[in-house]
Amino acid sequence: MELLGLYHYWVFAVLLMIGFYAVVAKVNLVKKLIGVSLFQAAVFLLYITMSKVTGGTAPILQEGMVDPVFSNPLPQVLILTAIVVGISTTALGLGIVVRIKEEYGTIEEHEIQEIDRR
Amino acid sequence: MTVLFGIFLLTLLVITAVAIVQTRNLFVAVMLLGIFSLLIALNFFILDAADVALTEAAVGAGISTVLFLGALALTSERERLGTQHRWLSLVVVTSATLVVLYATFDKPLFGDPGAPVHQHVAPWYLEKTPEYIDIPNVVTAVLGSFRGYDTLGEVFVVFTAGIGVMFLLSAHSGGANRRKQEASGIGLREHLIPRVVGRLLVPFILLFGLYVQFHGDYGPGGGFQAGALIAAAFILYALVEGEERTLAALPQSWLNALMVSGALLYGGVGLAGIVLGSSFLDYSVLSADPIAGQHLGIILIEAGVGMTVTGVLLSIFHAFAARDQA
Numbered sequence: 231m232e233l234l235g236l237y238h239y240w241v242f243a244v245l246l247m248i249g250f251y252a253v254v255a256k257v258n259l260v261k262k263l264i265g266v267s268l269f270q271a272a273v274f275l276l277y278i279t280m281s282k283v284t285g286g287t288a289p290i291l292q293e294g295m296v297d298p299v300f301s302n303p304l305p306q307v308l309i310l311t312a313i314v315v316g317i318s319t320t321a322l323g324l325g326i327v328v329r330i331k332e333e334y335g336t337i338e339e340h341e342i343q344e345i346d347r348r
Numbered sequence: 349m350t351v352l353f354g355i356f357l358l359t360l361l362v363i364t365a366v367a368i369v370q371t372r373n374l375f376v377a378v379m380l381l382g383i384f385s386l387l388i389a390l391n392f393f394i395l396d397a398a399d400v401a402l403t404e405a406a407v408g409a410g411i412s413t414v415l416f417l418g419a420l421a422l423t424s425e426r427e428r429l430g431t432q433h434r435w436l437s438l439v440v441v442t443s444a445t446l447v448v449l450y451a452t453f454d455k456p457l458f459g460d461p462g463a464p465v466h467q468h469v470a471p472w473y474l475e476k477t478p479e480y481i482d483i484p485n486v487v488t489a490v491l492g493s494f495r496g497y498d499t500l501g502e503v504f505v506v507f508t509a510g511i512g513v514m515f516l517l518s519a520h521s522g523g524a525n526r527r528k529q530e531a532s533g534i535g536l537r538e539h540l541i542p543r544v545v546g547r548l549l550v551p552f553i554l555l556f557g558l559y560v561q562f563h564g565d566y567g568p569g570g571g572f573q574a575g576a577l578i579a580a581a582f583i584l585y586a587l588v589e590g591e592e593r594t595l596a597a598l599p600q601s602w603l604n605a606l607m608v609s610g611a612l613l614y615g616g617v618g619l620a621g622i623v624l625g626s627s628f629l630d631y632s633v634l635s636a637d638p639i640a641g642q643h644l645g646i647i648l649i650e651a652g653v654g655m656t657v658t659g660v661l662l663s664i665f666h667a668f669a670a671r672d673q674a
Binding site: 246314326331 | 362365368374381391396404407422424432438441442466490491498499502509516576
């Protein structure tokens with residue numbers, strides 16, 4: 231049970247690195263952005279995992295609660311806004327990819343570099 | 349039981365992530381990314397983060413999938429060459445994974461109430477929210493009032509990203525494209541079932557979006573979630589009925605006005621605090637009673653957030669869709 235207490239963090243580490251692998255190893259630019267999204271989601275998971283308190287509940291105050299235990303609202307606030315910012319910046323990245331496709335005719339990184347070298 | 353369910357969901361997340369990276373078909377990868385978002389939203393929910401789960405489900409599984417599909421329609425659906433420097437990347441990534449895993453052994457155990465993160469300001473927020481702000485949802489209180497600066501910054505980042513996308517994608521798409529779009533922008537109108545179901549769902553999604561917007565003080569919800577939901581309703585309408593009709597219902601000029609006035613409303617409420625003799629983003633002075641002032645301030649800034657998020661997400665969607673028809 232002791233070790234299961236760290237399981238969430240291991241999943242965070244693995245997801246983070248799966249996203250990182252997609253960013254460094256994949257050639258396709260859309261795939262790289264998907265990797266960035268995975269990386270980002272892993273960070274979200276880390277924060278929300280840290281906010282959890284055993285036996286706690288969502289931080290919404292209600293009348294008549296006896297000795298309530300609440301999970302930490304602060305990481306939740308940070309991630310709530312980060313999700314919306316994340317989709318906006320991903321959309322910006324996709325916009326750049328679309329323009330690259332129109333200018334270069336490809337979204338594979340090595341082909342773009344070859345065209346640039348010519 | 350919840351612990352077991354959590355572990356099951358986390359394992360599914362890892363499997364989905366591996367499948368996303370493995371597949372060479374980008375369409376499949378985007379669909380799997382939607383599933384991944386839904387799974388992670390479920391995880392957030394069982395980790396007591398109801399607000400975050402709602403946002404992730406609306407943004408990650410809904411809007412992000414549509415945007416990725418829009419980009420795929422403009423680029424290509426298949427990766428031509430899978431990977432480069434495969435072994436080097438694997439070595440780097442594996443060693444980085446080991447370093448991060450090693451670091452996790454210093455983390456406090458999952459759910460430990462004595463963890464440092466729970467000792468600093470969080471107990472203060474939980475304790476003082478009834479006294480200073482008096483709304484049940486502490487997440488909204490922290491987001492709107494205690495940490496209003498952060499949220500203002502985030503709103504401006506979203507706003508800037510929206511402007512960026514519009515600049516990037518509006519180049520050379522003049523009137524000619526618009527006219528072409530009228531002819532081809534019929535959406536799914538010839539498919540009966542999606543059309544009937546889609547049209548039935550749109551008003552309910554809009555209603556739910558408005559509920560989430562105005563109920564954010566009392567339950568999970570607020571401007572970010574509502575903005576994403578309302579944008580999703582219009583995107584669904586656009587998919588079913590075509591771009592042209594959606595732009596007729598909610599023209600781009602309105603969307604521009606919506607995103608600008610949302611950001612200005614937020615900043616304006618902040619400035620009103622200064623004008624009324626307190627500091628920036630202090631809502632207590634907006635009304636004679638400080639708590640009523642806080643309520644008013646939070647409702648106003650949440651409205652600003654909702655307007656900006658709706659405007660930006662819909663503008664981004666329309667920018668991709670208009671490019672698609674060009």
